Amino acid sequence: GCLSTRGHRVNRVHPTSCCSAAELMSVLFFHTMRYKADDPRNQCNDRFVLSKGHAAPVLYAAWAEAGFVKEADLLNLRKIDCDLEGHPTPKLEFVDVATGSLGQGLGAACGMAYTGKHFDKSSYRVYCMLGDGECSEGSVWEAMAFASYYQLDNLVAILDINRLGQSEAAPLRHDMETYRKRCEAFGWNTYVVDGHDVEELCKAFWQAQQVKGKPTCIVAKTFKGKGLKNIEDLDNWHGKPIPKDRVDDLLNDLQAQIQVPNKTLCPELPSDDTAPADLSPISLPSPPAYKKGDKMATRRAYGTALVKLGQASQRVVALDGDTKNSTFSETFKKAFPDRYIECFIAEQNMVGVAIGCATRDRTVAFASTFAAFLSRAYDQIRMGAISQTNVNLVGSHCGVSIGEDGPSQMALEDLAMFRAIPTCTVFYPSDAVSTERAVELSANTKGICFIRTSRPDTAVIYSPDEKFEVGVAKVVRQSDSDQVTVIGAGVTLHEALAAADMLARKNIRVIDPFTIKPLDASTILASARATGGQIITVEDHYKEGGLGEAVLSAVGAEPGIVVTRLAVSGVPRSGKPQELLDLFGISAKHIANAVRQTFAN
Numbered sequence: 001g002c003l004s005t006r007g008h009r010v011n012r013v014h015p016t017s018c019c020s021a022a023e024l025m026s027v028l029f030f031h032t033m034r035y036k037a038d039d040p041r042n043q044c045n046d047r048f049v050l051s052k053g054h055a056a057p058v059l060y061a062a063w064a065e066a067g068f069v070k071e072a073d074l075l076n077l078r079k080i081d082c083d084l085e086g087h088p089t090p091k092l093e094f095v096d097v098a099t100g101s102l103g104q105g106l107g108a109a110c111g112m113a114y115t116g117k118h119f120d121k122s123s124y125r126v127y128c129m130l131g132d133g134e135c136s137e138g139s140v141w142e143a144m145a146f147a148s149y150y151q152l153d154n155l156v157a158i159l160d161i162n163r164l165g166q167s168e169a170a171p172l173r174h175d176m177e178t179y180r181k182r183c184e185a186f187g188w189n190t191y192v193v194d195g196h197d198v199e200e201l202c203k204a205f206w207q208a209q210q211v212k213g214k215p216t217c218i219v220a221k222t223f224k225g226k227g228l229k230n231i232e233d234l235d236n237w238h239g240k241p242i243p244k245d246r247v248d249d250l251l252n253d254l255q256a257q258i259q260v261p262n263k264t265l266c267p268e269l270p271s272d273d274t275a276p277a278d279l280s281p282i283s284l285p286s287p288p289a290y291k292k293g294d295k296m297a298t299r300r301a302y303g304t305a306l307v308k309l310g311q312a313s314q315r316v317v318a319l320d321g322d323t324k325n326s327t328f329s330e331t332f333k334k335a336f337p338d339r340y341i342e343c344f345i346a347e348q349n350m351v352g353v354a355i356g357c358a359t360r361d362r363t364v365a366f367a368s369t370f371a372a373f374l375s376r377a378y379d380q381i382r383m384g385a386i387s388q389t390n391v392n393l394v395g396s397h398c399g400v401s402i403g404e405d406g407p408s409q410m411a412l413e414d415l416a417m418f419r420a421i422p423t424c425t426v427f428y429p430s431d432a433v434s435t436e437r438a439v440e441l442s443a444n445t446k447g448i449c450f451i452r453t454s455r456p457d458t459a460v461i462y463s464p465d466e467k468f469e470v471g472v473a474k475v476v477r478q479s480d481s482d483q484v485t486v487i488g489a490g491v492t493l494h495e496a497l498a499a500a501d502m503l504a505r506k507n508i509r510v511i512d513p514f515t516i517k518p519l520d521a522s523t524i525l526a527s528a529r530a531t532g533g534q535i536i537t538v539e540d541h542y543k544e545g546g547l548g549e550a551v552l553s554a555v556g557a558e559p560g561i562v563v564t565r566l567a568v569s570g571v572p573r574s575g576k577p578q579e580l581l582d583l584f585g586i587s588a589k590h591i592a593n594a595v596r597q598t599f600a601n
């Protein structure tokens with residue numbers, strides 16, 4: 001069965017990585033997995049994640065065999081007008097998460113399996129194929145620990161132990177016993193098998209289905225380039241096409257091994273025990289219950305908002321990495337313990353799991369930790385954009401305003417990081433009311449959403465009926481005689497308001513951007529024009545890639561606009577929040593000075 005793709009793959013760029021997995025793939029796709037071949041994204045289907053994404057051709061070949069991909073299209077692999085790209089992406093209906101940055105598939109598969117078992121309570125199963133070289137990634141082992149902790153017996157990892165990596169052998173080579181011990185030590189039911197023995201594979205996958213309370217790992221001893229004469233198990237063939245003058249020979253060789261050439265393979269159908277997702281918009285059941293002037297940290301308002309959203313939709317779930325009593329995802333956990341996933345201190349895996357949970361719209365996932373620690377999962381976030389994920393990430397404890405905990409806990413690069421993500425909407429709410437609306441909007445906004453929350457208590461500045469939209473800023477203070485526009489967000493918006501009070505006779509217009517991406521360029525520009533072209537930005541973030549640069553790039557091409565930027569620079573330190581705002585030049589006092597300076601000019 002594995003060879004019945006008529007060998008097109010051998011002429012493409014990772015042929016040897018595909019060949020080691022050929023029997024594994026054919027047994028999975030035409031014996032083990034249950035799915036509707038004409039409806040790959042059906043919610044009832046078993047899921048398959050090709051974590052070793054460079055073996056994409058073997059995945060495409062399987063779906064061609066299943067009848068979903070036209071065989072002729074396989075010849076357009078990697079062409080500009082063909083969705084069969086070098087690595088799998090969800091442009092293809094049979095792909096849930098993009099892979100190709102190694103080490104990420106199993107985390108996403110964990111999210112899918114957790115969702116199947118605990119949220120959907122359905123019978124679909126999740127299969128994830130990894131390379132042995134890939135297993136040096138720490139994120140693989142974060143996922144291994146997660147899967148056994150949550151007893152994901154609907155999850156099967158397949159390790160394609162073909163000994164070789166890209167530039168040399170993988171560290172454990174064919175040491176199958178060490179792989180076995182590692183997998184068992186991580187709490188997995190483990191079978192070491194001959195990955196080229198179809199009968200043995202059928203049996204192992206069947207056994208995996210019978211096991212309760214543990215995920216199963218199939219550790220398959222294979223040979224890279226299996227079946228390719230004078231290439232199999234040899235160094236220096238990773239990622240190389242077969243030389244033209246050898247293609248015919250090798251194809252003939254392979255074709256001679258096909259025993260039943262024209263047999264149509266047909267997967268078994270899944271049981272129809274998963275309801276389609278309810279895709280109607282999710283709204284807060286009641287307006288924010290805050291009064292202007294109330295003191296409330298936006299991080300705390302996040303927890304309250306998420307509970308309200310959870311009341312509105314069963315699909316809302318929360319994840320955290322052991323910071324729930326700091327980010328206030330704990331508020332959600334207390335209200336909906338069954339819809340909260342503790343991911344412990346493994347942020348890469350948490351983001352991967354959240355992305356997995358959100359596939360096929362099964363959940364609306366909110367994952368939170370200190371914003372600083374999301375940088376650790378940046379590659380997962382970057383891949384999330386390619387995966388077309390709608391995951392929501394919430395980062396608390398931004399900036400120097402966290403105070404005494406010191407610089408290791410302060411996110412000062414997160415705006416830059418998330419602004420650079422192509423599908424990302426960046427919310428930076430400045431009070432409890434706007435935080436609640438940011439959470440509501442995130443749940444309904446496609447792409448990745450990032451919500452930046454702050455630690456200090458700040459005043460509520462909006463009334464409960466204030467309307468918020470993505471990309472629409474608020475002018476929070478203005479008069480006809482304003483002479484400078486000040487743009488702040490989070491704590492620095494409050495500093496800007498304090499500066500406005502200090503400067504009573506020099507009127508300043510204060511803007512709350514609400515979303516940093518997209519940024520409301522027209523409101524900012526209109527204000528700037530009304531205030532003599534003078535803009536001051538002030539942010540609890542580094543200058544690079546933050547609010548100030550976002551504003552600059554929005555107005556930079558306009559004549560007569562001058563942007564003065566106040567931002568954190570250098571490595572901060574511990575201290576009281578207000579002391580740190582002062583020390584790093586972003587407090588009301590510094591804003592007032594900057595305003596005076598613009599007058600002096």
Ligand SMILES: Cc1ncc(C[n+]2csc(CCOP(=O)(O)OP(=O)(O)O)c2C)c(N)n1
Pocket residue numbers: 016017020052054100101102103130131132133134135160162163164165166167170224238
């Ligand atoms: C995070 C990451 N690092 C490096 C690479 C480059 N790369 C692609 S394939 C590969 C070797 C993979 O070896 P293995 O996981 O054993 O897969 P196989 O031998 O089956 O091809 C490398 C280093 C990558 N894609 N992702």
Ligand SMILES: *[C@@H]1O[C@H](CO)[C@@H](O)[C@H](O)[C@H]1NC(C)=O
Pocket residue numbers: 261262
């Ligand atoms: C299989 O199909 C091909 C192409 O349709 C045909 O040429 C060949 O004779 C068939 N082989 C068998 C054994 O039926």
Ligand SMILES: *[C@@H]1O[C@H](CO)[C@@H](O)[C@H](O)[C@H]1NC(C)=O
Pocket residue numbers: 325326
């Ligand atoms: C979180 O909970 C732990 C255990 O109860 C406690 O020690 C810690 O101080 C709490 N952290 C915060 C930020 O409240």
